[in-house]
Amino acid sequence: MSAVVETSAAPVARTGGFRWARFLRSPQGIVGLAVLAFVLAVALIGPLVAPHSLSAPVGVPASPPSPGFPLGTDYLGRDVLSRLLHGGTSVLVISCIATAFIYLIGIGVGMTAGLSRSIVDPVLMRIVDVFLVFPPLMLLLLLIAGAGTGVGILIVGIVLVLFPGVARIVRTATLEVSTTSYIEAAVARGERTLSTMRREVLPNITPAIIADVGVRFSAVIILAASVNFLGLGEKPPAANWGLMIAENLQIVSSNIWSVLAPAIMLALLTISINLLGDAYVRSLGRTEPPR
Amino acid sequence: MTATSTPQSALDLSGLTVRLTRGAEIVQDIDLHLAPGQILGIVGESGSGKTTTALSLLGFTSDGTEISTGSLQLGGSQVRIDDSLRSLRGSVISYVPQDPGRALNPSLRIADAITDVATAHSRDGDPHELVVRMLEAVGLPSAEEFRRRFPHQISGGQQQRVLIAMALVGDPTVIVLDEPTTGLDVITQKRVLSLLLRLRDEQQISMVYVTHDLAVVAQIADRIAVMYAGRVVEQGSLDKVLGRPRHPYTRGLLASIPDHARPRVLDAMPGIAVGVGERPTGCAFRPRCQLSVEQCAVEVPPLDPIEEGHEVRCFRYKQTLQINPILLQPQQNVGDRGRRTVLRVEGLRAEHMVHGGDPVVAAANVSFTVHAGACVALVGESGSGKTTIARAIAGLHPIARGRVLLGDEEVPSLARRRSVEQRRRIQLVFQSAAEALNPRRTVRDSIGRPAHVLRGMGRREVRSEVSRLLDSVRLPARIADRYPRELSGGERQRVAIARALAADPEVILCDEITSALDVSVQAAVLQVLNDLRRDFGLGLLFITHNVGVVATVADEVLVLQRGLICERGSTTEVLENPRDAYTQRLLSAAPSVVEVMEHWGIAEGTTPPA
Numbered sequence: 001m002s003a004v005v006e007t008s009a010a011p012v013a014r015t016g017g018f019r020w021a022r023f024l025r026s027p028q029g030i031v032g033l034a035v036l037a038f039v040l041a042v043a044l045i046g047p048l049v050a051p052h053s054l055s056a057p058v059g060v061p062a063s064p065p066s067p068g069f070p071l072g073t074d075y076l077g078r079d080v081l082s083r084l085l086h087g088g089t090s091v092l093v094i095s096c097i098a099t100a101f102i103y104l105i106g107i108g109v110g111m112t113a114g115l116s117r118s119i120v121d122p123v124l125m126r127i128v129d130v131f132l133v134f135p136p137l138m139l140l141l142l143l144i145a146g147a148g149t150g151v152g153i154l155i156v157g158i159v160l161v162l163f164p165g166v167a168r169i170v171r172t173a174t175l176e177v178s179t180t181s182y183i184e185a186a187v188a189r190g191e192r193t194l195s196t197m198r199r200e201v202l203p204n205i206t207p208a209i210i211a212d213v214g215v216r217f218s219a220v221i222i223l224a225a226s227v228n229f230l231g232l233g234e235k236p237p238a239a240n241w242g243l244m245i246a247e248n249l250q251i252v253s254s255n256i257w258s259v260l261a262p263a264i265m266l267a268l269l270t271i272s273i274n275l276l277g278d279a280y281v282r283s284l285g286r287t288e289p290p291r
Numbered sequence: 292m293t294a295t296s297t298p299q300s301a302l303d304l305s306g307l308t309v310r311l312t313r314g315a316e317i318v319q320d321i322d323l324h325l326a327p328g329q330i331l332g333i334v335g336e337s338g339s340g341k342t343t344t345a346l347s348l349l350g351f352t353s354d355g356t357e358i359s360t361g362s363l364q365l366g367g368s369q370v371r372i373d374d375s376l377r378s379l380r381g382s383v384i385s386y387v388p389q390d391p392g393r394a395l396n397p398s399l400r401i402a403d404a405i406t407d408v409a410t411a412h413s414r415d416g417d418p419h420e421l422v423v424r425m426l427e428a429v430g431l432p433s434a435e436e437f438r439r440r441f442p443h444q445i446s447g448g449q450q451q452r453v454l455i456a457m458a459l460v461g462d463p464t465v466i467v468l469d470e471p472t473t474g475l476d477v478i479t480q481k482r483v484l485s486l487l488l489r490l491r492d493e494q495q496i497s498m499v500y501v502t503h504d505l506a507v508v509a510q511i512a513d514r515i516a517v518m519y520a521g522r523v524v525e526q527g528s529l530d531k532v533l534g535r536p537r538h539p540y541t542r543g544l545l546a547s548i549p550d551h552a553r554p555r556v557l558d559a560m561p562g563i564a565v566g567v568g569e570r571p572t573g574c575a576f577r578p579r580c581q582l583s584v585e586q587c588a589v590e591v592p593p594l595d596p597i598e599e600g601h602e603v604r605c606f607r608y609k610q611t612l613q614i615n616p617i618l619l620q621p622q623q624n625v626g627d628r629g630r631r632t633v634l635r636v637e638g639l640r641a642e643h644m645v646h647g648g649d650p651v652v653a654a655a656n657v658s659f660t661v662h663a664g665a666c667v668a669l670v671g672e673s674g675s676g677k678t679t680i681a682r683a684i685a686g687l688h689p690i691a692r693g694r695v696l697l698g699d700e701e702v703p704s705l706a707r708r709r710s711v712e713q714r715r716r717i718q719l720v721f722q723s724a725a726e727a728l729n730p731r732r733t734v735r736d737s738i739g740r741p742a743h744v745l746r747g748m749g750r751r752e753v754r755s756e757v758s759r760l761l762d763s764v765r766l767p768a769r770i771a772d773r774y775p776r777e778l779s780g781g782e783r784q785r786v787a788i789a790r791a792l793a794a795d796p797e798v799i800l801c802d803e804i805t806s807a808l809d810v811s812v813q814a815a816v817l818q819v820l821n822d823l824r825r826d827f828g829l830g831l832l833f834i835t836h837n838v839g840v841v842a843t844v845a846d847e848v849l850v851l852q853r854g855l856i857c858e859r860g861s862t863t864e865v866l867e868n869p870r871d872a873y874t875q876r877l878l879s880a881a882p883s884v885v886e887v888m889e890h891w892g893i894a895e896g897t898t899p900p901a
Contacts, residue, residue: 181723181727182727184682184687185719187687187707188686188706188714189706189714189740189744189745190745191744199732200732
């Protein structure tokens with residue numbers, strides 16, 4: 001009675017790995033992709049098809065939509081549609097670069113702290129706490145006051161404000177994983193720390209990180225917009241959805257579209273990122289064994 | 292329906308079927324009968340539907356399931372099996388849940404937990420007097436100091452007694468107990484079992500005892516119902532079911548139980564149990580049965596009475612005794628052929644650091660030697676330090692004093708200071724197979740990694756090595772692309788063993804690797820380990836709390852009590868002639884199913900007349 005033992009006819013539908021098919025079948029995945037594609041198209045193709053200049057006044061300031069200017073004009077009489085089409089590129093570039101660095105640093109610091117079991121953990125986390133206790137805008141303003149304005153400084157500032165949260169989440173998730181037997185097995189066979197992080201820890205904390213990306217990306221956009229709002233980020237006449245909201249707030253009663261249109265674009269961008277993160281986590285499938 | 296049962300009946304269940312709200316049956320056509328003052332054991336492996344059946348007796352179904360048919364009589368009167376039973380719960384039929392640690396409200400003192408039940412049943416009288424009486428009934432101290440304790444301040448065995456006391460408050464005629472001693476060590480288990488027997492004898496309380504452990508049921512039950520895939524496959528009085536088991540599944544189970552009193556070769560059933568919704572037509576046991584005929588695939592066999600007080604659900608029950616004997620062949624010592632030493636531990640001491648205090652000694656002065664092809668067992672209850680010893684040898688826990696030697700070479704304390712070669716030669720298999728494998732890595736990745744890291748194999752070599760290793764733990768090569776979640780518990784544990792083998796080790800440290808598995812799966816895993824010792828001369832350090840498993844696998848035994856070795860010797864010597872008082876208690880508390888079987892007429896290698 002000892003032939004090769006048959007395996008269980010276990011459900012294969014939701015497993016430990018990522019599947020594109022599952023991703024694309026979920027409503028969040030489809031809608032998220034479609035909305036993101038639209039925003040990307042506006043940002044990337046927009047500058048090529050914009051009907052007017054982004055800096056020269058073309059009509060009466062703050063006039064409502066008319067046949068010539070579908071979204072009306074802004075507080076200086078520039079075409080809102082043209083500025084909208086131009087203004088996505090820098091938003092996307094800044095927020096993507098900033099988000100990438102936030103996660104690079106946050107994941108590195110968080111995983112190192114979570115796995116270290118030595119003095120490294122408290123030291124790293126107290127450093128993180130220092131950044132966490134600063135009010136975000138104050139940290140940014142200090143930085144700008146010290147180093148001047150500019151896109152690079154803006155990105156550094158955003159990263160310093162937002163990486164501590166990621167580091168904390170990653171550390172907590174790593175601590176949870178670090179007590180499991182498969183980490184012990186990796187330690188016992190002498191894996192390098194980097195390889196343990198990449199092979200054993202990272203895949204298991206990915207859901208926690210992805211769930212965070214949506215919120216964090218939105219925070220990046222809002223932070224960048226509020227710095228622009230204060231007039232400390234990019235300089236006018238550059239077009240930027242955040243900057244557009246800021247500069248046109250005074251004429252919102254005359255031409256609501258000068259504020260609403262860039263706001264809608266920013267909202268669509270954050271919503272699509274959130275939807276995609278959600279769809280990704282759902283399509284990962286469960287890892288706990290069936291009961 | 293009218294009440295037709297005799298007054299001799301405490302509980303009569305017939306035709307119970309519970310199904311998922313949309314679709315598959317979880318349990319089908321369950322008939323149970325229980326006389327006053329009797330204990331009925333419901334035995335089955337995970338997924339057999341035993342807990343579902345037990346909860347149905349209280350009119351309870353878990354979310355997403357419903358009772359579709361069935362009739363129940365309690366003490367001779369007909370009741371509906373649904374929430375209307377609520378009024379009878381506790382006063383006519385009560386429940387003792389699994390896992391006492393989680394079943395008690397951690398913020399209620401023991402006395403309050405018991406009086407709460409009394410209030411719910413609006414019992415008159417002095418609550419104080421009631422608590423004292425209940426605690427005394429279950430053999431717990433009734434002093435004020437004890438009554439005021441919280442659940443975390445008493446032991447697991449005491450928690451279980453408190454739960455039994457709570458079940459007794461309403462003076463029920465029937466108590467349903469769900470795995471009441473799983474999780475307790477054998478000595479505590481024995482105390483709980485004798486308490487239950489006393490309650491049965493003194494108060495004529497009937498009990499339904501649900502468990503996966505036939506050996507435990509053999510100690511206390513008057514009747515046994517064996518469940519498989521949602522049906523009762525064999526039912527009858529203890530002497531019938533254990534003295535002349537007829538269903539191939541019952542016989543397979545009995546052949547799978549490791550027994551310290553009668554060490555024997557285990558005979559694992561092929562295949563694994565089927566889950567809800569994937570049961571085959573006809574007899575659900577057919578795919579694993581050696582006796583199956585065409586009829587078994589077409590029809591579900593009825594639960595036929597084959598003699599007075601013995602029912603079997605099998606078309607071929609007449610043949611089982613001849614064709615399918617339960618092997619009682621004594622266990623042969625497979626080890627100790629080569630005298631080459633693979634692992635030597637000398638005077639090992641391991642400590643746990645306590646924040647701002649003296650370190651706690653987990654193990655002290657532990658010495659032993661593992662030879663190639665031999666198996667040394669480390670036995671002890673939880674907290675005896677066995678796991679820490681394994682971790683220290685594997686380099687996961689610092690060694691405070693003493694040495695670990697591979698062959699003649701002393702190895703550094705921590706894994707990261709050891710050479711690749713040293714790490715390769717010792718491998719550890721963990722207790723929880725569910726946690727031992729990275730859930731986001733395929734079986735191939737998990738098994739292949741040690742072969743790559745420790746033996747420097749390239750991608751292509753790893754591929755063929757993984758197939759070979761899966762074969763050596765008797766798993767089909769196609770599961771290499773699966774994720775751990777897609778495997779059953781026994782399959783996962785065998786993958787974990789294959790991962791240890793991938794390093795081509797000389798010694799494997801097995802830390803309670805079968806304690807979470809069903810007995811039939813455990814038997815298969817133990818078989819695999821025995822084959823590996825025989826075929827590859829692998830040395831094993833086997834850590835367990837189960838003396839039956841020790842008898843089945845080990846050549847030498849070390850008994851561990853609070854970090855110290857209290858007795859050591861060859862397995863036969865220690866099991867037959869224990870000298871230390873603790874070992875004696877441990878062995879006398881461990882239940883033996885074969886002794887009961889022999890008592891009721893099964894003889895070694897032969898079968899009783901039909």
